[in-house]
Amino acid sequence: xxxxxxxxxxxxxxxAGPELVIPGxxxxxxxxxxxxxxxxxxEAKVRPLLDRYPRVRDAxxxxxxDVSVAMTDKPSQALRRGRWRSSMWRSIEAVKKGDAGFAVxxxxxxALMAMAKFCLQSVEGVERPAIAAVWPTLRxxxxxxxxxxxxxxxxxxxxxxxxxxxxxxxxxxxIPRPTIGLLNIGVEEQKGLEEIRSAGQLxxxxxxxxxxxxxxxxxxxxxxxxVDVVVTEGFAGNIAxxxxxxxxxQIGTYLRAAxxxxxxxxxxxxxxxxxxxxxxxxxxxxxxxxGVFLGLNGIVxxxxxxxxPEGFASAIEIGYSMVRNELxxxxxxxxxxxxxAREEAGDKIAQAGGM
Amino acid sequence: xxxxxxxxxxxxxxxAGPELVIPGxxxxxxxxxxxxxxxxxxEAKVRPLLDRYPRVRDAxxxxxxDVSVAMTDKPSQALRRGRWRSSMWRSIEAVKKGDAGFAVxxxxxxALMAMAKFCLQSVEGVERPAIAAVWPTLRxxxxxxxxxxxxxxxxxxxxxxxxxxxxxxxxxxxIPRPTIGLLNIGVEEQKGLEEIRSAGQLxxxxxxxxxxxxxxxxxxxxxxxxVDVVVTEGFAGNIAxxxxxxxxxQIGTYLRAAxxxxxxxxxxxxxxxxxxxxxxxxxxxxxxxxGVFLGLNGIVxxxxxxxxPEGFASAIEIGYSMVRNELxxxxxxxxxxxxxAREEAGDKIAQAGGM
Numbered sequence: 001x002x003x004x005x006x007x008x009x010x011x012x013x014x015x016a017g018p019e020l021v022i023p024g025x026x027x028x029x030x031x032x033x034x035x036x037x038x039x040x041x042x043e044a045k046v047r048p049l050l051d052r053y054p055r056v057r058d059a060x061x062x063x064x065x066d067v068s069v070a071m072t073d074k075p076s077q078a079l080r081r082g083r084w085r086s087s088m089w090r091s092i093e094a095v096k097k098g099d100a101g102f103a104v105x106x107x108x109x110x111a112l113m114a115m116a117k118f119c120l121q122s123v124e125g126v127e128r129p130a131i132a133a134v135w136p137t138l139r140x141x142x143x144x145x146x147x148x149x150x151x152x153x154x155x156x157x158x159x160x161x162x163x164x165x166x167x168x169x170x171x172x173x174x175i176p177r178p179t180i181g182l183l184n185i186g187v188e189e190q191k192g193l194e195e196i197r198s199a200g201q202l203x204x205x206x207x208x209x210x211x212x213x214x215x216x217x218x219x220x221x222x223x224x225x226x227v228d229v230v231v232t233e234g235f236a237g238n239i240a241x242x243x244x245x246x247x248x249x250q251i252g253t254y255l256r257a258a259x260x261x262x263x264x265x266x267x268x269x270x271x272x273x274x275x276x277x278x279x280x281x282x283x284x285x286x287x288x289x290x291g292v293f294l295g296l297n298g299i300v301x302x303x304x305x306x307x308x309p310e311g312f313a314s315a316i317e318i319g320y321s322m323v324r325n326e327l328x329x330x331x332x333x334x335x336x337x338x339x340x341a342r343e344e345a346g347d348k349i350a351q352a353g354g355m
Numbered sequence: 356x357x358x359x360x361x362x363x364x365x366x367x368x369x370x371a372g373p374e375l376v377i378p379g380x381x382x383x384x385x386x387x388x389x390x391x392x393x394x395x396x397x398e399a400k401v402r403p404l405l406d407r408y409p410r411v412r413d414a415x416x417x418x419x420x421d422v423s424v425a426m427t428d429k430p431s432q433a434l435r436r437g438r439w440r441s442s443m444w445r446s447i448e449a450v451k452k453g454d455a456g457f458a459v460x461x462x463x464x465x466a467l468m469a470m471a472k473f474c475l476q477s478v479e480g481v482e483r484p485a486i487a488a489v490w491p492t493l494r495x496x497x498x499x500x501x502x503x504x505x506x507x508x509x510x511x512x513x514x515x516x517x518x519x520x521x522x523x524x525x526x527x528x529x530i531p532r533p534t535i536g537l538l539n540i541g542v543e544e545q546k547g548l549e550e551i552r553s554a555g556q557l558x559x560x561x562x563x564x565x566x567x568x569x570x571x572x573x574x575x576x577x578x579x580x581x582v583d584v585v586v587t588e589g590f591a592g593n594i595a596x597x598x599x600x601x602x603x604x605q606i607g608t609y610l611r612a613a614x615x616x617x618x619x620x621x622x623x624x625x626x627x628x629x630x631x632x633x634x635x636x637x638x639x640x641x642x643x644x645x646g647v648f649l650g651l652n653g654i655v656x657x658x659x660x661x662x663x664p665e666g667f668a669s670a671i672e673i674g675y676s677m678v679r680n681e682l683x684x685x686x687x688x689x690x691x692x693x694x695x696a697r698e699e700a701g702d703k704i705a706q707a708g709g710m
């Protein structure tokens with residue numbers, strides 16, 4: 001637990017660019033004074049912010065980049081225009097070079113994933129990286145993946161997601177054998193998509209010492225915390241994540257309206273304001289801001305593009321904890337350990353006619 | 356607005372069977388005294404309940420059925436064992452015969468959909484029925500479909516869902532030209548699945564007078580009420596619905612815990628209890644219990660199997676409103692009206708290589 005932890009930040013990412021990133025870095029630095037930054041961005045835009053946040057300036061090495069990836073760039077455009085020289089690329093590259101322990105960007109997800117894959121490469125044997133979210137539940141926290149790295153997944157890819165998510169849970173939550181559920185509709189064995197059924201079979205057959213396969217789970221099991229890791233393909237995972245965020249925001253709005261409508265409600269709110277503050281903190285979507293790219297040779301964290309500095313600081317802190325807890329070496333050890341099971345799984349799929 | 360409205364009830368459906376259905380009918384009858392029931396179920400189990408609820412008994416015609424569909428039956432099993440003679444089948448058949456305006460069952464969704472399709476048949480030209488949910492939003496209510504009738508949907512099926520959902524919105528919400536969004540991940544035009552992109556193109560090209568196509572929406576747009584109708588295939592729709600239910604329940608639990616933790620919070624709760632009651636009502640998942648099967652020649656409502664009598668009564672009331680508002684004739688007129696656009700859509704898909 002010694003030594004500084006260096007994060008590389010894409011200062012141009014997100015709806016507000018440096019106006020988000022530098023104040024966010026300042027908040028993170030308050031909580032984690034041993035953080036140091038490598039900042040990449042357009043000098044004319046970043047400098048004024050660094051002058052306003054001298055603590056961040058003093059904890060940073062800044063490098064000017066001519067090119068910024070736009071929120072609307074397609075991944076292919078972003079790669080063409082931004083490879084080697086954009087602030088997004090350079091922040092990822094700093095991880096590859098070992099100049100930073102992890103990178104954070106609030107830039108567009110598709111471009112960030114394309115660059116991260118190109119620059120860092122997938123871990124050997126992993127076909128597809130995934131985006132993992134830390135999801136607050138009634139039991140604590142669970143990991144949900146894939147939350148939108150790619151659309152669709154075959155049984156082998158779902159199996160890999162389970163292993164990567166399981167390794168992340170072991171590291172972050174300190175559970176020796178986390179439970180894993182496959183997101184499906186209906187919990188009866190016969191329901192659901194072919195690839196989900198097959199992934200379930202593979203997990204059951206593999207009977208891994210580091211994962212406990214708990215069967216299918218449904219959408220409402222995520223918030224209950226029925227399992228430690230929820231595995232799904234990226235389309236459904238992204239829909240689930242955003243729908244939950246939307247529902248939380250909706251209820252928050254109802255609550256504020258209800259508590260201000262009548263005098264009695266306002267009096268009640270006054271007495272219970274400490275309880276409301278706790279509740280607000282529990283419901284705060286900024287607390288779990290930060291999608292972790294799993295399956296690459298390095299840690300890249302995607303922050304929401306529309307978050308505020310508090311949310312961006314949370315994304316930095318997720319990366320901080322992952323580096324402190326040596327997550328990536330742990331994941332890689334788990335993946336290597338499970339190579340045999342994964343190869344058997346691949347063979348079974350090939351025998352079954354190459355799903 | 357005159358005359359009685361008759362609903363046929365599968366008295367054996369749901370986790371609690373008649374213990375759910377008969378008390379639920381009693382609640383619905385209190386609110387809608389012009390309801391009448393056709394009840395189907397096992398006499399030995401239903402009679403004692405009718406004796407306890409004499410108002411329901413007096414408003415009902417009861418018919419004994421030997422066979423009940425189990426919550427765990429596969430659709431094929433249910434059809435084999437339960438066609439012609441199960442309480443589920445008979446309640447649907449009453450709609451077909453014109454003995455009831457709509458049917459309600461809390462039985463298993465797969466079996467109910469299989470029987471409803473077999474008995475009532477799809478509306479001409481509609482390839483696949485959908486399950487539509489009425490979703491409470493910050494702007495009021497929206498319709499989300501498909502919430503799990505089938506997995507996956509091609510562009511033409513999504514287009515049909517849009518038309519059916521639009522007709523339902525026109526009838527239930529009294530909006531002349533409801534807005535329709537396609538659920539996707541990322542709102543940029545280039546993102547997402549091929550079939551969703553194609554459906555968007557079809558809707559834009561068709562430029563229907565009764566629907567306003569508003570483009571792609573994301574999971575968090577549902578609760579915002581960004582559009583009146585959210586269209587998606589059944590897997591993602593079911594995940595979204597259950598995830599939102601789970602999140603609402605999770606926040607309700609946080610709220611109860613927060614309000615009972617300290618004396619001050621309890622005092623606050625006391626003053627604000629009317630506001631909390633309103634909030635609880637807004638968040639009550641029972642209020643929107645009832646998935647409406649769209650695209651069949653008759654109304655069938657699926658109630659949650661695990662709901663309570665209050666929730667079952669809500670499912671009955673959704674059907675009641677639909678019959679009162681002549682929803683099915685309206686949907687059928689809309690579908691017929693759009694036949695041309697739908698056939699053009701089909702042709703375009705065929706030309707494009709039969710997605």
